[in-house]
Amino acid sequence: MNQYSDESKAIESHPAWLQSYIDSPEKQRQLYKRTLIIVVISQIFGGAGLAAGITVGALLAQDMLGSDSFAGVPAFLLTLGSAGAALIVGRLSQRFGRRTGLAAGFMTGGFGAIGVILAALTHNVFLLFFSLLIYGAGSASNLQARYAGSDLATSSQRATAISIALVSTTFGAVAGPNLVGVMGRFAGSIGVPALAGPFILGAAAFLLAGLVLAAFLRPDPLEVAKVIRAVKRTDEEHVFVENSNNVKIQNRGIVVGAAIMILTQMVMVAIMTMTPVQMKHHGHGLNEVGLVIGIHIGAMYLPSLVTGILVDKMGRTAMAIASGATLLAAGVLAASAPSDSMMLLVIALALLGLGWNFGLISGTALIVDATHPSTRAKTQGTVDVFIALSGASGGALSGIVVAQSSYTTLSLAGGFLSLLLIPVVIWSKRSKNYRQS
Template identity: 50%
Template sequence: MTQTAPLTPAAGFSREQRRALTVIVVSQTLGGAGMAAGITVGALLAQDLLGSTSLAGLPAALYTIGAALGAAVLGRVCQRFGRGPGLALGNGIAALGSAGVVAGAAARWPALLLAALFVYGAGTVTGLLARYAGADLAPPERSGRAAGTVLFAMTLGAVAGPNLIGPTGSLAHAWGIPRLAGPFLLAAAAYTAATLVLLVWLRPDPLLLAQPQKARDAVAEPGTEVHRPVRDTPGVITGAAVMITAQLVMIAVMTMTPVHMTGHGHATQAVGLVIALHVGAMFLPSPLSGLLADRIGGRRVAAAAGAVLLGAGLFAGLVPPTSATLLACALVLLGVGWNLALLGGTALITDAAPAENRAAVQGLADVGMSVAGATGGMVSGLVVGSSGYPALATAAGALALAVIPTVALSGTRRRP
């Protein structure tokens, strides 16, 4: 008997479905490189232009606020027109925002830089929304692995991006642009390529394939929308709560780690490596996390995420700031915990939301994630400025522990 590998959930699907998943994977690989730019140098770029450590969390706050708006809008676009147009629009917005960041840095105009980061964030949420497109194609017992495969596809680009700080910085410097803006040059090119891939090759649309014929016809008809109460409201609420908490914790710690490291004498390349390892841990375990969600249920996976995030926060707060190796270990643990929370929460929401308005419900759940990320990004700089990085990391880990009682009290069950 032939076994199916976790990284190929399209096996056994129709030719159209396999083709759609392949296109999404390619676009995710490109988008991952673009997403890593803001994670790696956004805080450092703002610190350079604004001259304040307390405001270094502002970029993360802005692009996560932008992501909140983007998740709401793109979820509606996907519901109305399909995944292809929605995801392509999101990548195009991210490319525009990346170009704006480069322009703002070159002109040393903080207002333009911050506005562009907002636009950039509205597009970067596309990479996370794409996981739902993977689940569109899968039977219920394989939806976790399908979503995990799409997230895994971001790993190559997301890990490569931070390690290209040096080359892209040199290119930017040669063009008379600040070195820290170099990764956003890469982001603009990567997101543009992802947009073209989706527009040209994502046919037929995975969401429209997954919808019941009646709902598909209603969505395709201009001016008509399908609305039905969510089948399992506790499942949606629990899944969203898990992802929101994990996002707040992860963004808060991750955003200030580069500032913490550079403040203790670490080189920019060392910072880039630590963030690359963290981003890899955010996405590399996705097939395994998805498999666990399919096998043992999203609730158990989400509960495990709370424990892992607690450990990551305590570890980051206690390790010596001069040890890049130990900080990297803490950030890897942080990424793994976030991944478990994301796939566990995604499984709960996908199971609970009906197909005919699933994309809109999923988009609203990701709005909550983005708002939490914005809160974490803004508060992180203030906490570090007043109490230090160890206090921030420890408090974030303690907050993550709230995931466990939330899941335990929900009483939600995965559908057969």
């Protein structure tokens, strides 16, 4: 490994202004708080951009193609674009810092939204699909921004920092869909198809998120964290010696954190995707479907602040087990709920969102704990690729399972699949000397 040589270069080449952060824990705390504020502002814009576009993507494709056959393509392209962008944003962040990587991702998503508007104006389906793929970069940046707030956090603050970013996403995610009608009317007033209206909001929101990060995320938290960690490691070089066992422990943390997030994402997306279909088949209207999904999305994000504190206080593994148990309860309840029982479906989907929330925050904290600043962003980007792909797989497989069997089978399968989190966590505990980095 060349980690130590990279750290030596970082120590030798860091600019003079960084020394003040190295020497002052108080300045580090101030930068940590300032970084969180900037991330929160960008996440509010990012959440609005993401939700506004996703709300009408399928409807726009349906309208332009005159068929339901390709209505699912936008969601697939957004997911595919998000997966590819996660990898690129992670590597850009590692090479040039969080500011560059996240700002580039959000701005790319904004240009994708502009492409969707042009596609609607010219009725160009190929431009629409390509633009939706690019639009996915905004989604990837919105998810990866949760890591930026944790770069300068201590091990007892990391989950809380992650949760603050997720909570702030909620404000934009709730506002975006509620502005669909307003943006549709605005689009019509300037000669743009009404269904492209939300993408006007999406373009503005993603571009603003990128500009906020580019202008104000200074000094870059990841760059500061790299140098501080390099200096700290040099000071402790006589005490701590990196060996194969340390590497195995770190790799174990990465694998466990990734496994938790991948499993929870797959289970959540699979059950969530087919719940509206199940409800419509049993006579529930769009308002009822909207209520259930709205409560589900609220449960995904709103508990984050409390979840972050619990993850920091009770431990990552305890909350990962709680995630598995909560998802199991959600699956069993969704499977057993009578088709006409709105209350039970609401509770089941709320538990589904809450279980996902537990898994995402505990898994993210494990990834941050197990990675070094010199490789952290690149590793996080790679993990987010697999999270995006697991969500896409869950959504695709859910339709097949329901078509071949039933919603009950899907819900039970998802619930019991989440129990795999428990042996994963037990395996992680085999290492008694696990260290939080």
